[in-house]
Amino acid sequence: MKRSKIRIGSIQGLSTTVSLLALMMVGSVAQAQTAAPQEEAPATTAPATSNAQQASGTVAPSADPGQVADAAPAADAAAPGDIVVTGVRASLQSAQNIKRNSVQIVDSIVAEDIGKLPDRNIAEALQRISGIQIQRNFGEGSSVAIRGLTQVRTELNGRDIFTANNSSNALSLEDVPSELLAGIDVYKNPSADLIEGQLSGTINFRTRKPFDFDGFKISGAATNTYYDLVKKSKPSASLLISDRWDTGIGEIGILASASYQKTSFRQDTISTEPFYTLDPSNANDAATLAALGRNGQTTTLPHGTGIGEVFGDRRRLGIDVSLQWRPTDTLEFTGEVFRNDYKLRSYGYSYFAYTSGASITPQPGAVFTYAPNGDFQSGTFTDVPIGNNTSIGSRHSVTTDYSLNGKWKPTANLTITGDLQYVDSKTDNLNSIVGLSGVATTLTQDISGEVPAFQITSANGLANPATYSKGFYLDNLNNSKGTDKVGRLDGEYRFDGGILSSIKAGFRFADRRNRTSDTGYRYTGLTGAATNLRYVDLSGFFRGQADLFGDIQAFSLPTVLSYDDTRQSLGITSTPGYVPSGTNTQAQKTYTGYAAAFFKADDLPVPIDGNLGVRVVQSKVAVSGFYQQVDLITAPDGTQSTAAPTFTEVNEANTYTSVLPSLNVRGRLTDRLQLRFAASKNISRPDFNQLNPSLTITEPGTAQIDQQHVTSTGNPYLKPMKSTNFDASLEWYFAKSGSLTVAGFYKDISNYIQTVITPRNVTFTDGVTATYDVTTYNNASKAKVKGAEVAYQQFFDFLPGALSGLGVQANFTYVDSQAPSPASDGPVTQLSLEGLSKYNYNLIGIYERGLISARVAYNWRSEFLVTTSANGTGNLPQFQKASGQLDASITANITPHLSLTLNGTNLTNTVRSTYYGITSRPRDLIMSDRQISGVARITF
Structure with a gap:
């Protein structure tokens, strides 16, 4: 018999104002014939336990695929003759049920229909959840912080999932x-049965299974997206096929889904180079102060400026195949293979005039202006080194996840679950840069306006090859491979009656390994006149809003797009070689046991339920790498090439045991109002790149000697971060898709890991001495994070006529942090945690009535610390200013099987701006594409 279906929808909504949305949509919806379904208050019933619950909204925590939390009241199941809720309304209802019924504090996003998350990018979908802030890479969301912390655990169906690289676990x-994906769940506080390894929360990605559907199911979609800055369109498509059968050996189901996406982008950046305050005790600085007429006055000058025009494309190919077998009513097996194949390519030009740490010379007689604090605002410099780079960077990552899960119920009260997993992930990276250098006659800068302006002049002109007297080539190859072997066994015994409802216990073993091999940057000096150059038209840079220096000549970008063609053009026959010293490895084994007691006391004046448990985990970590130094050989004619590297091996191992207790309690004040409290301890191990002991120092060539020299390494002696967490929330569910929740949290963190830059002077065998800014990590003693979240959603069914389809989602997050700051230059030495905005909010307007479904979403976050001190910043902290982004979509459900959607992303052309410590010292201004996409979706 086929079950009643709820077609589930997404938590993403849309926003500016309800009135604006009403004006946009009222003309379209006047023709709609179908009345919106009315909502009723949820009744107090126990949810059923079935695989379909992954689709309907009650899903397992990460530790136990298939577990359903049933201590809370659930919404009524659809009775015969009831209106079946679909679309956005159903998605909000499903996500609300997950939050309401979960043992932990959790927020969810549920796909409105098959293959239809609210945003095509996972990070951008997550930003709609209260407490989550995202970082962007080339215009797309790329990483998230939960409640101000970036130490996030990612899971696929409750299991480890990762991208092999040297920068994250x-x-x-x-x-x-x-x-x-069918949905995403964000667990904001741990419990004993959740896998450890995060400070901020766990993000669990859920895929669909064949038993989620009653029988045969097929769904497909085709999309075309236009990117307005790069002026290109790219396609994508997805397909899902699923079926299930009753056979002589039991019920069997098979599901296969695939997705293919191509995207394009362009990112324009205007940069101001590091600011240095003139020191009157330094002879060069004293002369500069005198020339400026600033003796006795605090004066800070930038040491240059530049632009970057980066183009690129992404390609995503994802495949998911799952097989389920239920031989008896008490036994079920699920096998799954999930594979994602991702390619990113970025290429383009950068042009800059700067002196790095060397003094910059004001033009005699030029007019200079300053901010009240003595920071430079405008003026002209002379004889400034210029650089002109054409480059490409690429990444290709493939991750394959194999899993097998068995669930056995030998009695009605006992459930035993076994789980095996193997993850294999590989990443290959390439960086290839052709650089030209010369000297500018003058550099005139004006950073007083919203968009910095600057002009560069040279004797021969920037579009003349004769301007570039020197050149060099840098290339770098690296690859990473990661594997994870995991086995676990869990048992749960449910009691009939009494306060103790169930006991759970389990064991888990994981063997995670990672290896990264890197050639290091190979330097090749170029001699003679620059060849294979192309004229570059910069008139459309920054949408024509920038006052710049005009057009340039640069090395041919079409040539740089091919690594082989680039080397052939430059007469370089070999590729840089991998040597033992370029390889580092990390191995991490964890042995875990846990026990948790689940309780429920319905007879108290305020019924309560929850769990109390402890998780004990032993971690064994071993890392190895090399210190490598690469000198240059200078030939009699002045040409330079790399010498054989010298290196020293570094090994370190560490073992530690963590005891992690947790308590989760919920009080059901009424059928609609509940109060939660949670207390727990957790750990977050250092990322592999943070532990990587490898360090490579390469001697700079003559064309680079005046530039800033940077490198990076990890710290193999880092300790795991530990947190003590307290969470509370008050949740009012006044309708099936209507709620108001308030949450507060506090985290006390020890051994917090921060980024630091340490200068290191290196003298090479030919006597050349250079100073390198080495980016690395250390354990700060303490950090504290506290804050609050407010979230509200509702459909306004009480409004008359077409307006009854209006709805709204809104949430606001406040996060405050305290942490010791590493040494940083300039006026700012007390810093918040990296990536943390004190305030952020989402305002989402929704319309759903008849054939039309629409959303307008505005996401805003206040300023935040990008890094305490990054390469190229002169050891200054870097902040990003407050910013918001407007996205929208409208869907016409033409038939029950066909829908057409129009999406818009970054509609307000948001420009992201960073600065050094204080706003009078700008760093970067970044502009990305607006995107418009059309989607056709068919489901049967």
């Missing part, structure tokens, strides 16, 4: 096509 959120 987690999944790169831009890699996975969102069409493969």
Whole structure:
């Protein structure tokens, strides 16, 4: 018999104002014939336990695929003759049920229909959840912070998932096509049965299974997206096929889904180079102060400026195949293969005039202006080195996840679950840069306006090859491979009656390994006149809003797009070689046991339920790498080439045991109002790149000697971060898709890991001495994070006529942090945690009535610390200013099987702006594409 179906929808909504949305939509919806379904208050019933609950909204925590939290009241199941809720309304209802019924504090996004998350990028979908803030990479969301912390755990169906690289232990959120997912759950506080390894929360990505459907199911979609800055269109498509059968050996189901996405982008950046305050005790600085007439006055000058025009494309290919077998009513097996294949390519030009740490010379007689604090605002410099780079960077990552789950119920009260998993992930990277250098006659800057302006002049002109007297080539190859072997066994015994409802216990073993091999940047000096140059028209840069220096000549970009053609053009026959010293490895084994007691006391004046448990985990970590130094050989004719590297091996191992208790309690004040409290401890191990001991120092060539020299390494002696967490929330569910919730949280963190830059002087064998800014990490002693969240959603069914389809989602997050700051230059030495905005909000307007479904979403976050001190910043902290982004979509459900959607992203052309410590010292101004996409979707 076929079950009643709820077609589930997404939590994403839309926003500016309800009145604006009403004006936009009222003309369209006047023709709609179908009345919106009315909502009723949820009744107090226990949810059923079935695989379909993954689709309907009650899903397992990460530790236990298939577990359903049933201590809370659930919404009524659809009775015969009831209106079946679909679309956005159903998605909000499903996500609300997950939050309401979960044992932990959790927020969810549920796909409105098959392959239809609210945003095509996972990180951008997550930003709609209260407490989540995202970072962007080339215009797309790429990483998230939960409640101000970036130490996030990523899971696929409750299991480890990651992208092999040397920068994180987690999944790169831009890699996975969102069409493969049924929903995303964000667990904001741990419990004993959740896998450890995060400070801020766990993000669990859920795929669909064949038993989620009653029988045969097929769904497909085709999309075309236009990117207005790069002026290109790119396609994408997805397909899901699923069926299930009753056979002689039991019920069997098979599901296969695939998604293919191509995207394009362009990113324009205007940069101001590091600011240095003149020191009157330094002879060069004293002379500069005198020339400026600033003796006795605090004076800070930038040491240059530049632009970057970067083009690029992404390709995502995702495949998910799952097989389910239920031989008896008490036994079920699920096998799944999930594979995502991601390619990113970025290429373009950068042009800059700067002196790095060397003094910059004001033009005699030029007019200079300053901010009240002595910071430079405008003026002209002379004889400034210029650089002109044409480059490409590419990444190709493939992650395959194999899993097998068995669930056995030998009695009505006992459930035993076994789980095996193997993850294999590989990443290959390439960086190739052709650089030209010369000297500018003058550099005139004006950073007083909203968009910095600057002019560069040279004797021969910037579009003349004769301007560039020197050149160099840099290339770098690296690859990473990561594997994870995991086995676990869990048992749960449910009691009939009494306060103790169930006991759970389990064991887990994981063997995670990562290896990264890197050639290091190979330097090749170029001699003679620059060849294979192309004229570059910069008139459309920054949408024509920038006052710049005109057009340039640069090395041919079409040539740089091919690594082989680039080397052939430059007469370089070989590729840089991998040597033992370029390889680092990390191995991490964890042995875990946990026990948790679940309780329920319905007879108290305020019924309560929850769990009390403890998780004990032993971690064994071993890392190895090399210190490598690469000198240059200078030939009699002045040409330079790299010498054989010298290196020293570094090994370190560490073992530690963590005891992690947790308590989760919920009080059901009324059928609609509940109060939660949670207390727990958790750990977050250092990322592999943070532990990587490898360090490479390469001697700069003559064309680079005046530039800033940077490198990076990890710290193999880092300790895991530990947190003590307290959470509370008050949740009012006044309708099936209507709620108002308030949450507060506090985290006390020890051994917090921060980024620091340490200068290191290196003398090479030919006597050349250079100073390198080495980016690395250390354990700060303490950090504290506290804050609050407010979230509200509702459909306004009480409004007359067409207006009854209006709805709204809104949430606001406040996060405050305290942490010791590493040494940083300039006026700012007390810093918040990296990536943390104190305030952020989402305002989402929704319309759903008849054939029309529409959403307008505005996301805003206040300023935040990008990094305490990054390469190229002169050891200054870098902040990003407050910004918001407007996205929208409208869907016409032409038939029950066909829908057409129009999406718009970054409609307000948001420009992201960063600065050094204080706003009178701008860093970057970044502009990305607006995107318009059309989607056709068919489901049977």
